[in-house]
Amino acid sequence: MSPRNDDRCREGVLAHNSRAWDRLAAGRDALTRPAADGAFADPRTWLGSGGTAGRSWLPERLDGLTVLCLAAGGGKHGPLYAAAGATVTVVDLSPAMLALDREVARERRIDMEILQGSMDDLSMLKPAHYDLVIHPVSTCYVPDVGRVFTEVARVTKPGGCYVSQHKSPTSLQASVETGASGHYELVHPHGGGEPLPPAPPSRLREAGTQEFIHSLTALLGGICSAGFTIEDVCEPDHTLSAAAAGSFAHRASFVAPYLRVLARRSAVLAGAAAAISRGPIVLVE
């Protein structure tokens, strides 16, 4: 595809997904519900460790840190990080999702920066500004995930952390329900650049959105080549014993729905990544 068609495709996807998330917010979808009172009673505890049990990714204390909550509208992440003492910027594509953040901020007298924009163009943010970037599941909504990681690397401080969660490519390839064989089936090809066909609403696919499958090469390799070092990876456990066949938890015991990644921005690697894209690296002692 030519660069101009690429841009047209990107703009079409962004406009489509912005409207879709506005509708989800208006319909009070589960992912658009602001944090409850209980979470604000002890925001640091509610935010948890970031990783799985026994592997703590987030710093114990968040006060004084600059935190970017990326594609995280909805009145949950941003307000809770701010309530835990961080200096927060929330960026999201959907005006309705950001309106929820504004509402929570007003009600709880929370001070945070709230900006509309796409995760693959953070030109409104200062370079090397954030200690921590929190990025809930959303890379499925852009056609070119490499662009997102380049932008996140640009705005993260050297040594800063990037915690992101993604829909696993295998999960997006697989059927949401069991087929005639009684098994979950691989129904979509790996990659290809086209959005997935529309699917009925479920915990795995948000109604009306355009979603793309990104391979592990694009996700993990993309994070590395943008200038991060991956320090840990986990597939959060959504299984339940005795889950009914076809339920979210039952399917999760066959294919993990999400992949969560802890990466650290390295000043050296950022230069190396640029060098890789220009040609071979020459190591000098």
Ligand SMILES: C[S@@+](CC[C@H](N)C(=O)[O-])C[C@H]1O[C@@H](n2cnc3c(N)ncnc32)[C@H](O)[C@@H]1O
């Ligand atoms: C899973 S929701 C965010 C978090 C949610 N409030 C929760 O509780 O997990 C995904 C978000 O991604 C946003 N989004 C979709 N495409 C985006 C893009 N290109 N740039 C920034 N945000 C985007 C949506 O508007 C939506 O708010």
